[in-house]
Amino acid sequence: MAFENLSSREKRVLQNLITHYIQTADPVGSRVIANKYRMGLSPATIRNTMQDLEELGLISQPHTSAGRIPTDSGYRFFVDVLLKQEPLTEHEKRQIETIVHQGGKGIDSILAQTSKILSEITSQLGLSISPRFEEGVLRKLNLIPVSEGKVLVIVAVKSGFARSILMELESDIPDDEFREIETVLNERLCGHTLGHIRKTISERLADTTLSPRLIKLFVDASSEIWSDNADDKLITVGTDNLIMQPEFADRERISELIKLLENKKELKEYISTKSIGEGIIITIGEENTMSQIKNCSVVTSRYKAGNIDGTIGIIGPTRMPYSKLISIVEYTARSLTAALTGPQGEEE
Amino acid sequence: MAFENLSSREKRVLQNLITHYIQTADPVGSRVIANKYRMGLSPATIRNTMQDLEELGLISQPHTSAGRIPTDSGYRFFVDVLLKQEPLTEHEKRQIETIVHQGGKGIDSILAQTSKILSEITSQLGLSISPRFEEGVLRKLNLIPVSEGKVLVIVAVKSGFARSILMELESDIPDDEFREIETVLNERLCGHTLGHIRKTISERLADTTLSPRLIKLFVDASSEIWSDNADDKLITVGTDNLIMQPEFADRERISELIKLLENKKELKEYISTKSIGEGIIITIGEENTMSQIKNCSVVTSRYKAGNIDGTIGIIGPTRMPYSKLISIVEYTARSLTAALTGPQGEEE
DNA sequence: TTTTGGCACTCTTAAAAGGAGATTGCTAAA
DNA sequence: TTTAGCAATCTCCTTTTAAGAGTGCCAAAA
Numbered sequence: 001m002a003f004e005n006l007s008s009r010e011k012r013v014l015q016n017l018i019t020h021y022i023q024t025a026d027p028v029g030s031r032v033i034a035n036k037y038r039m040g041l042s043p044a045t046i047r048n049t050m051q052d053l054e055e056l057g058l059i060s061q062p063h064t065s066a067g068r069i070p071t072d073s074g075y076r077f078f079v080d081v082l083l084k085q086e087p088l089t090e091h092e093k094r095q096i097e098t099i100v101h102q103g104g105k106g107i108d109s110i111l112a113q114t115s116k117i118l119s120e121i122t123s124q125l126g127l128s129i130s131p132r133f134e135e136g137v138l139r140k141l142n143l144i145p146v147s148e149g150k151v152l153v154i155v156a157v158k159s160g161f162a163r164s165i166l167m168e169l170e171s172d173i174p175d176d177e178f179r180e181i182e183t184v185l186n187e188r189l190c191g192h193t194l195g196h197i198r199k200t201i202s203e204r205l206a207d208t209t210l211s212p213r214l215i216k217l218f219v220d221a222s223s224e225i226w227s228d229n230a231d232d233k234l235i236t237v238g239t240d241n242l243i244m245q246p247e248f249a250d251r252e253r254i255s256e257l258i259k260l261l262e263n264k265k266e267l268k269e270y271i272s273t274k275s276i277g278e279g280i281i282i283t284i285g286e287e288n289t290m291s292q293i294k295n296c297s298v299v300t301s302r303y304k305a306g307n308i309d310g311t312i313g314i315i316g317p318t319r320m321p322y323s324k325l326i327s328i329v330e331y332t333a334r335s336l337t338a339a340l341t342g343p344q345g346e347e348e
Numbered sequence: 349m350a351f352e353n354l355s356s357r358e359k360r361v362l363q364n365l366i367t368h369y370i371q372t373a374d375p376v377g378s379r380v381i382a383n384k385y386r387m388g389l390s391p392a393t394i395r396n397t398m399q400d401l402e403e404l405g406l407i408s409q410p411h412t413s414a415g416r417i418p419t420d421s422g423y424r425f426f427v428d429v430l431l432k433q434e435p436l437t438e439h440e441k442r443q444i445e446t447i448v449h450q451g452g453k454g455i456d457s458i459l460a461q462t463s464k465i466l467s468e469i470t471s472q473l474g475l476s477i478s479p480r481f482e483e484g485v486l487r488k489l490n491l492i493p494v495s496e497g498k499v500l501v502i503v504a505v506k507s508g509f510a511r512s513i514l515m516e517l518e519s520d521i522p523d524d525e526f527r528e529i530e531t532v533l534n535e536r537l538c539g540h541t542l543g544h545i546r547k548t549i550s551e552r553l554a555d556t557t558l559s560p561r562l563i564k565l566f567v568d569a570s571s572e573i574w575s576d577n578a579d580d581k582l583i584t585v586g587t588d589n590l591i592m593q594p595e596f597a598d599r600e601r602i603s604e605l606i607k608l609l610e611n612k613k614e615l616k617e618y619i620s621t622k623s624i625g626e627g628i629i630i631t632i633g634e635e636n637t638m639s640q641i642k643n644c645s646v647v648t649s650r651y652k653a654g655n656i657d658g659t660i661g662i663i664g665p666t667r668m669p670y671s672k673l674i675s676i677v678e679y680t681a682r683s684l685t686a687a688l689t690g691p692q693g694e695e696e
Numbered sequence: 697t698t699t700t701g702g703c704a705c706t707c708t709t710a711a712a713a714g715g716a717g718a719t720t721g722c723t724a725a726a
Numbered sequence: 727t728t729t730a731g732c733a734a735t736c737t738c739c740t741t742t743t744a745a746g747a748g749t750g751c752c753a754a755a756a
Contacts, residue, residue, distance in 0.1 A: 029719055042729050047720070065719050065736040106514050144490050146504035154502070154512070156494035164502070164512040166454050239610060240603040254602060255588040262587060377748055390700050395749070413707040413748050699756070706749080713742070719735090726729070 003056060003077050012039065013049045014058055015082045018070045022319050025246050027067035072285035072318065075297070079282055079322050086323040088331055092121055096332050100339040107131070107161065107305065107340065112235050114312060118332060119238025122325050124316035129268055130233035131308040131340075133163060134195040134226070141189065143182045148172060153225055157194065159306020159341070165225050169217065177214075184208050185218070198226035234268035236261050247295050247317040260292040275300040275311045280326050285318045299325050301333035305340035312336065351404060351425050360387065361397045362406055363430045366418050370667050373594050375415035420633035420666065423645070427630055427670050434671040436679055440469055444680050448687040455479070455509065455653065455688065460583050462660060466680060467586025470673050472664035477616055478581035479656040479688075481511060482543040482574070489537065491530045496520060501573055505542065507654020507689070513573050517565065525562075532556050533566070546574035582616035584609050595643050595665040608640040623648040623659045628674050633666045647673050649681035653688035660684065 006014075016037040020028045030046040033039065039046070050068055053059045058074035061067075070078065088096075099113045111128040118126030136157030144152040149169050156162040188204045189197050197204070201222055205215045218225070239261060248254050260267055270290055275281050284297045297320055300313030313329055354362075364385040368376045378394040381387065387394070398416055401407045406422035409415075418426065436444075447461045459476040466474030484505030492500040497517050504510040536552045537545050545552070549570055553563045566573070587609060596602050608615055618638055623629050632645045645668055648661030660681055662673060 027719090031719080043719090044721095044729050044731095045727085048728090051721080061720085063736060064721095065717095065734085067719065139495065142492050144492075144502055144504070144510075146488065146502075146510040147506070147508040150508050150510075152502060152504070152510050152512070154492055154494075154500060156492070156500070158495070160495040160498050162492075162494040162498075162500050162512070162514060164500070164510070166510060237610060240606045243606060244599065244603055249599070251592065251597070251599075251602075254599075255591050258588045258591060258606075262585060375748090379748080391748090392700050392702095392750095393698085395751095396699085399750080409749085411707055412750095413705085413746095415748065697756100699754100701754080702752090704750095706747105708747085709745090711742100711744085714740085716737105716739085718737085721732105721734090723731090724729100725731095726727100 003058070003081075006056075006077075009039075009041075010049055010053060011082060013046060014053055014070075014074065014078065017050075017059060017068060018074065018078050018082075021069055022321055025319060027062055027069050029067035032067070070319075072287065075284045075318055075322075076287075079284065083323055083326070085327045086321075088327055092328070093331065095121065096328075096335050100332070100335045108233070110336075110339070111233075111310075111312075112237075114332065114336060115235045115237040118312065118314055118328070119241060122314050122316070122328055123238075123241050124314040124320060124325065125236055125238045125242045126312075126314050127234065127236045127271070128312040129235075129272055129310050131161065131305045131310040132272070133157065133161070133308065134198075135193055136161060136306075136308045137193050138190050138197060141182065141185050143178050143185075145173075145175065145178060151178070153221075155194070155225060157308070159308060161305070161308070165221075167217070167221055167225075173214070181210060181214060184210055194226045198222045201226070234264045234271070236264075236267075242296070242315065242317070245317045247319070253292075253295075256292045260290065266290075271298065271300060271311055271313065274298070275302055275313070278302070280330050282322070282326070297322075299329050301329050303333040303336040303340070305337075351406070351429075354404075354425075357389075358397055358401060359430060361394060362401055362418075362422065362426065365398075365401075365407060365416060366422065366426050366430075369417055370669055373667060375410055375417050377415035380415070418667075420635065423632045423666055423670075424635075427632065431671055431674070433675045434669075436675055440676065441679065443469065444676075444683050448680070448683045456581070458684075458687070459581075459658075459660075460585075462680065462684060463583045463585040466660065466662055466676070467589060470662050470664070470676055471586075471589050472662040472668060472673065473584055473586045473590045474662050475582065475584045475619070475660065477583075477620055477659040479509065479653040479658040480620070481505065481509070481656065482546075483541055484509060484654075484656045485541050486538050486545060489530065489533050491526050491533075493521075493523065493526060499526070501569075503542070503573065505656070507656060509653070509656070513569075515565070515569060515573075521562070529558060529562060532558055542574045546570045549574070582612045582619070584612075584615075590644070590663065590665070593665045595667070601640075601643075604640045608638065614638075619646065619648060619659055619661065622646070623650055623661070626650070628678050630670070630674070645670075647677050649677050651681040651684040651688070653685075 013033060016033050017028045020032060030043040030050060034041055034043045034046050050059065054061065054068065057071055058077060059068040060071050062069060095117055099117045100110065102110065107130065111130055115126040115128045138155065139158050140156045142154040144154065146152050149172060151167050151169060153165045153167050154162060202219045205218065242248060242257065243254050274283060280299060280301050282297060282299050286294055288294055288296065288298060293315060295318060296315050297318045298313060298315050300311050302309045302311055312333055314325060361381060364381050365376045368380060378391040378398060382389060382391045382394050398407065402409065402416065405419055406425060407416040408419050410417060443465055447465045448458065450458065455478065459478055463474040463476045486503065487506050488504045490502040492502065494500050497520060499515050499517060501513045501515050502510060550567045553566065590596060590605065591602050596605070622631060628647060628649050630645060630647050634642055636642055636644065636646060641663060643666060644663050645666045646661060646663050648659050650657045650659055661677055
């Protein structure tokens with residue numbers, strides 16, 4: 001579907017129509033475009049153009065005597081070709097920087113705040129996904145016995161993140177044996193990504209002096225320790241922004257959305273995989289494979305925390321102010337990368 | 349407001365009315381009560397009784413020609429006096445036990461699952477609040493340097509829970525100095541509750557050989573390390589159940605609810621403090637101080653994890669099947685306590 | 697004294713009817 | 727190629743109408 005052969009007039013009409021529809025959520029008639037946007041043409045001429053645009057599938061009529069609204073293809077063309085990015089105000093930039101650069105707070109807190117500020121500035125649903133721990137390179141592993149039969153496994157990766165998992169053992173293990181395990185694990189596993197370790201751990205521990213029982217323990221716990229599927233680190237903020245849109249007038253639809261957001265896992269997976277690659281990624285309406293957000297668009301971008309990356313973005317109705325939102329998501333992702341990969345991330 | 353002087357007939361009428369209203373969500377007329385509940389009285393007689401009940405403020409009329417609906421006081425009387433608990437089915441018991449007793453999964457995961465099963469069995473919003481870490485007695489504290497300028501603080505309390513906080517230092521501290529700090533901190537702080545430590549930490553560390561700079565670090569970080577306000581450990585599941593109730597027909601109301609649930613902090617505080625004490629606690633409608641749930645009832649109970657306690661419960665419209673829900677929440681809290689305080693919790 | 701049947705009255709809700717308003721597509725003229 | 731004009735179409739809002747449910751009260755019955 002390439003629409004390069006659109007006349008300049010058709011482009012202008014489409015642009016004005018979408019711009020207007022984004023503001024009002026009402027079907028746009030030929031008269032509005034002719035008058036409000038001073039195109040120097042009569043409504044009748046606009047009407048002819050609109051008919052052409054409709055035949056191309058870029059706009060459609062809800063019913064005979066209504067104006068036109070953009071289709072998903074219309075938005076796609078708008079975003080790909082017609083869009084001019086709108087710069088952020090100084091105030092907005094400052095808000096984002098403040099949130100992103102609050103030192104010493106821990107990444108989870110920063111991401112929660114980032115989701116919040118995204119939601120507030122954009123008036124959409126803001127979201128963030130924590131760095132994909134699995135891609136982190138193991139720096140050090142510690143075993144801390146916390147009580148009989150329970151040991152805390154600390155996994156520290158490069159770029160300064162760490163995670164802890166409480167592991168339960170059937171029987172007690174003496175302290176010095178713990179030391180030994182710790183040493184062996186560090187020797188064998190450090191320097192590899194957690195994902196890699198998960199896949200290869202059983203071979204890596206095969207020829208050690210450790211008791212087979214212990215090895216089995218770490219191999220079995222592999223998915224919990226070495227990947228991050230366990231915690232749902234998708235943070236969404238501003239669901240009410242989305243709900244109050246006319247697109248969600250139907251309660252059934254709200255319910256479906258809420259279920260999706262509550263589940264987190266599925267949505268996190270979807271957003272994560274769709275956002276692979278550089279720069280801003282936009283999925284519009286039906287392009288989204290999840291039926292619950294088929295009337296929404298998703299604007300996301302990757303950010304980097306050292307050598308691990310995560311995703312932030314927003315979800316709103318397809319009728320969203322793309323030009324502004326894209327700038328905001330882009331700027332926020334960049335700031336976040338700068339803050340998380342900054343001085344201390346660089347060094348290793 | 350005591351209603352002990354209600355006649356037995358009035359009680360029966362009220363009981364039947366509420367029972368019926370809970371099922372249908374429609375105002376209940378005298379005819380329905382007379383016929384469906386076979387009270388052996390004519391509708392006209394029931395009408396007289398209903399008038400009395402209305403004067404007492406136990407039921408009310410939405411408008412002149414409608415039946416009656418219970419008021420909050422009506423529900424209160426129903427719950428306090430009229431209620432017969434409905435036992436759980438064997439299947440329900442099994443479902444709960446299965447969730448609660450899945451070993452080795454970590455308390456967060458168990459609580460998430462508990463919220464879920466509560467929501468599913470009750471068809472309401474299920475919730476759980478993690479144990480109030482602050483009340484835990486410090487068992488051991490570990491400092492693990494994870495990268496330059498970052499150290500992971502592990503706080504382990506009795507009954508086998510542990511938490512980790514990433515702390516940032518301005519400058520580097522050599523490994524042996526860490527050991528020293530660790531030793532001193534353990535000597536001075538173990539055996540006290542975290543809440544107590546938070547309040548007294550500066551005195552406790554006053555006369556040590558540690559550098560004042562380091563002490564300051566731990567004192568400043570006190571709220572983050574020693575209390576648990578930081579993480580929002582309120583888990584809510586099944587929001588869609590609530591949203592689809594006729595009580596939430598208004599989108600504005602849904603929006604307010606969602607905001608409340610998203611915020612977590614405020615709600616967590618509210619539920620936590622309201623649930624102090626033994627057994628099931630029920631707040632009905634306007635009894636709730638939070639305006640967002642003034643048309644809801646909240647049924648909660650404390651559970652114990654060793655010597656620390658937390659809360660679970662459900663939120664639903666005031667028109668909820670109390671007799672069943674109370675049993676379910678009670679049973680779940682008991683099971684949870686048994687699972688978390690079981691064999692390994694007992695020992696210390 | 698308590699209960700009941702009867703009945704006028706009130707109010708909601710759903711359906712039907714009517715009309716205003718918006719916008720289109722088409723045709724013929726500019 | 728553009729525009730003015732106009733009939734046709736469809737939504738949406740308001741009003742009307744009718745049906746239905748339930749009450750309150752009174753007078754008669756138990």
